[in-house]
Amino acid sequence: MFGNTEGLKPSLNKALQSFYQRRIPATRFVTPELARRLTEVSRECNRQVGLLIDRAGMVDKVIVGDAHQLFIPELGRERAGAGRFRGLRLVHTHLRGEGLSKDDLTDLTLLRLDTIVVIQAQPDGLPGPLEYGVIRPPGAARGEEMWRVEKVPSVHGWEDDFTTFIRDLEAQFRTAADARAVSGRENAVLVSVTTRDPRGARRSLEELGRLASTAGLHVADQVLQVRRELDGRTLVGQGKLKDLVLRCMHLGANVLVFDQELSPSQLRNIATETELKVLDRTQLILDIFSQRATTREGKLQVELAQLRYRKPRLALMPTAMSRLTGGIGGRGPGETKLEINRRRADERLHRVQRQLDDIATERTMRRNRRKRVGLPLVAIVGYTNAGKSTLLNRMTQSRVDAEDKLFATLDPTSRRMRFPEDREIILTDTVGFIRDLPKDLVHAFRSTLDEALEADLLLHVVDAGDEEAEAQKATVDEVLKELGAADAPILVVVNQVDRADPERVRSMVEAWEASAVSAVTGEGLQVLLDRIERTLFRERMASSFRDAEPATVP
Numbered sequence: 001m002f003g004n005t006e007g008l009k010p011s012l013n014k015a016l017q018s019f020y021q022r023r024i025p026a027t028r029f030v031t032p033e034l035a036r037r038l039t040e041v042s043r044e045c046n047r048q049v050g051l052l053i054d055r056a057g058m059v060d061k062v063i064v065g066d067a068h069q070l071f072i073p074e075l076g077r078e079r080a081g082a083g084r085f086r087g088l089r090l091v092h093t094h095l096r097g098e099g100l101s102k103d104d105l106t107d108l109t110l111l112r113l114d115t116i117v118v119i120q121a122q123p124d125g126l127p128g129p130l131e132y133g134v135i136r137p138p139g140a141a142r143g144e145e146m147w148r149v150e151k152v153p154s155v156h157g158w159e160d161d162f163t164t165f166i167r168d169l170e171a172q173f174r175t176a177a178d179a180r181a182v183s184g185r186e187n188a189v190l191v192s193v194t195t196r197d198p199r200g201a202r203r204s205l206e207e208l209g210r211l212a213s214t215a216g217l218h219v220a221d222q223v224l225q226v227r228r229e230l231d232g233r234t235l236v237g238q239g240k241l242k243d244l245v246l247r248c249m250h251l252g253a254n255v256l257v258f259d260q261e262l263s264p265s266q267l268r269n270i271a272t273e274t275e276l277k278v279l280d281r282t283q284l285i286l287d288i289f290s291q292r293a294t295t296r297e298g299k300l301q302v303e304l305a306q307l308r309y310r311k312p313r314l315a316l317m318p319t320a321m322s323r324l325t326g327g328i329g330g331r332g333p334g335e336t337k338l339e340i341n342r343r344r345a346d347e348r349l350h351r352v353q354r355q356l357d358d359i360a361t362e363r364t365m366r367r368n369r370r371k372r373v374g375l376p377l378v379a380i381v382g383y384t385n386a387g388k389s390t391l392l393n394r395m396t397q398s399r400v401d402a403e404d405k406l407f408a409t410l411d412p413t414s415r416r417m418r419f420p421e422d423r424e425i426i427l428t429d430t431v432g433f434i435r436d437l438p439k440d441l442v443h444a445f446r447s448t449l450d451e452a453l454e455a456d457l458l459l460h461v462v463d464a465g466d467e468e469a470e471a472q473k474a475t476v477d478e479v480l481k482e483l484g485a486a487d488a489p490i491l492v493v494v495n496q497v498d499r500a501d502p503e504r505v506r507s508m509v510e511a512w513e514a515s516a517v518s519a520v521t522g523e524g525l526q527v528l529l530d531r532i533e534r535t536l537f538r539e540r541m542a543s544s545f546r547d548a549e550p551a552t553v554p
Contacts, residue, residue: 002073003064008045015041016049016062024057027161029117029132030091035155039121039128042093050092055114055166060088067095072107083173085166089114093121099131105147108133109246114166119155127155137172138220138251146250177252186277187253188217189244193225193235193260201226201259203468204435208259208281215288220251234269235260245274257284261436264313282309282438289441297359300352301441307349308440311342375416376425376536377454381480382461383472384432387495389413390519391461392429395529419533428455433479435471442482453483457535458490464500464508464516473512491531495519 001016008016019038024031034051042049048065050072063070070092090113100118108116112135120128130152136145152158190208194201201224209219223244231237235258236244244256255277256270262280271278279287286306293299380388392398396415414428458480462473473492480486492514497505498521509516515531517524 001062001064003071004047004066005064008064012041012045015044016064019051019059019062022059024053026055026057027163028057029089029115029158029160029162030119030130030155032127032155034091035119035127035130036125038091039093039119040125042095042121043123043125046095048093048095050090052088052090055087055163063092065092069101069103072111075111083170083175083177084112085114085170086112087114089117089162091117091119093119095121097128099151100133100149105133105149106242106246109135109146109249129153130155130158134169135250137169138176146246185216185218186255187220187248187251188212188255188257189220189248189251189253190222191225191236191244191256191258192223193227193230193258195227195229198224198226203471204259207435207468208257208284211281211284211288212257215284215291217255217257220253221247223247230260233266234273235262235266241270241273245276248274248276255279257281261438267313281436282440285434285438285441297356300356300359304349304352304356305438305440305443307345307352308443309438311345311349376456377428378425378457378459378532378536379428379430379455380459380461381430381476382432382459383463383466383476384434386432386461386463386466386472387519388429388432388461391459391493391495391517392427394519394522394525396427419529419537423533423537425532425536433476435475437479442479453485453488455485455488457532458485458488459493459532460490461493461495462508462512462514463496464494464505465496469508489535491515491528491535493517493528498523 001013005013005016022034022037024034038049038051045064046067048067048070050063050065050070051059052061052063052072052075054060061073063072065071072090075086075088090107097120100116104116104118107113115132115134117130117132119130122128131149132152133147133149136148190205190212192201192205192208205222205224209222212219225236225240227237234241248254248256253276256274256279258278258280260280261282262270262278267278267280270276286302286309289302290299290306293302380392382388392413392415396417398413398415414426416424417427418424460473460476462469466472477486480488480490492512494505494508494512494514494516496518497516498518505516508514515524515528517528519525
């Protein structure tokens with residue numbers, strides 16, 4: 001027997017041992033005879049008693065707890081195969097009239113039990129009402145409980161077919177597992193922790209979901225926790241961390257993505273305690289940038305940002321990988337593996353920085369040549385996925401990639417655009433900004449963002465159809481301020497008016513003195529072109545604007 005068996009009378013020991021001789025039909029959850037004998041023994045010893053029963057109806061283990069809970073022993077390895085349970089169900093008693101506890105349901109998930117059945121042991125030793133719990137198949141609505149709990153008034157008359165029940169349940173889990181395999185994407189659970197207004201955190205969490213999808217993850221669930229203060233060790237606290245592990249097990253997720261930037265120690269602690277892949281918002285954005293970079297400069301910029309981010313996290317390597325090295329004539333223990341990695345990271349970081357400095361010098365020379373020629377530079381800036389590349393294509397009749405994804409444009413793209421009277425400008429599409437854009441990325445992309453600093457005019461594109469348009473504009477304004485481009489001439493362009501509320505568009509145009517356009521349909525584009533021309537070529541007389549032929553708009 002297992003568990004709390006100390007102090008039991010010999011007659012109770014014998015009664016408990018006799019459960020190993022019992023066998024119930026494979027089609028029954030539990031029989032009235034077994035239930036009654038279980039509650040009688042439980043009441044006599046005043047302890048919870050449980051039986052682990054296999055699918056053949058044989059008792060595999062007899063477990064004795066205390067008056068409040070039951071401790072399940074080590075069960076060994078699970079059965080292999082997607083969507084398969086352990087092949088054991090737990091039938092146990094409760095003495096105080098309580099139903100399935102959180103500990104019961106946690107054991108159900110962690111141990112992958114077929115089901116857990118609780119029988120109320122009445123004061124007279126007879127079985128009372130029952131409850132049983134099962135794990136819900138993945139694919140239900142986000143935020144839904146992982147378990148389903150059913151009440152049974154009496155063991156008498158409970159004749160549900162257990163064999164059919166567990167076969168159907170495993171079939172549903174296999175279907176969900178097959179669907180994940182077909183998608184070919186890793187399942188991820190997104191986590192956000194806030195000590196302030198949860199509405200802002202919820203909106204940020206939705207944006208994190210879009211980032212995760214862009215990175216190639218399948219968002220299985222989103223979890224928002226409101227705390228009085230953040231946990232310095234794991235950010236979310238131990239209890240919530242255990243819930244996240246259960247959630248990931250239930251949904252078949254192997255990635256935890258946090259909306260907040262994790263410190264090196266938090267990253268290590270969470271990864272160690274959950275045994276899951278752990279990412280934060282910064283890592284996710286860096287991963288997207290590494291996927292989208294196509295030019296040599298873009299790849300170097302991303303590598304520089306990654307090196308700066310990872311360098312303080314090299315200490316996360318397990319101590320087992322630390323080893324001593326030394327050369328001929330070396331004194332002392334030599335360098336540890338960690339020190340070697342840090343030195344190599346420093347060397348690579350300096351090498352990448354030098355190459356980027358050379359590219360930045362070439363970019364500066366190109367800008368100076370454009371200035372000598374007299375071509376004004378107009379830079380398109382804005383929040384990611386606001387429609388900047390689509391606007392560039394519409395204005396210059398180009399075919400720059402414009403996808404409905406975050407950070408679809410990473411490498412700057414420049415095109416010439418001709419106005420009447422043979423006046424030309426250079427129109428440059430820049431990388432999009434985002435809330436909490438990693439500082440390492442801003443520094444790494446400094447030479448690219450210098451296009452905005454050197455521009456004669458900034459077109460700040462705002463997505464009118466986004467509910468967070470005002471907040472997104474404030475984010476871009478803040479980044480421009482950090483870059484030192486806040487004083488540059490800025491023309492706000494309210495884009496995608498074809499799918500926005502007209503009244504809301506009108507209020508944006510009035511508040512920001514903006515131009516309303518649709519880069520998709522071309523609506524309002526001529527007015528925008530006129531405003532750009534007036535801003536760049538102020539010496540022209542008002543009459544010349546009226547007489548000149550309009551710019552060509554497709």
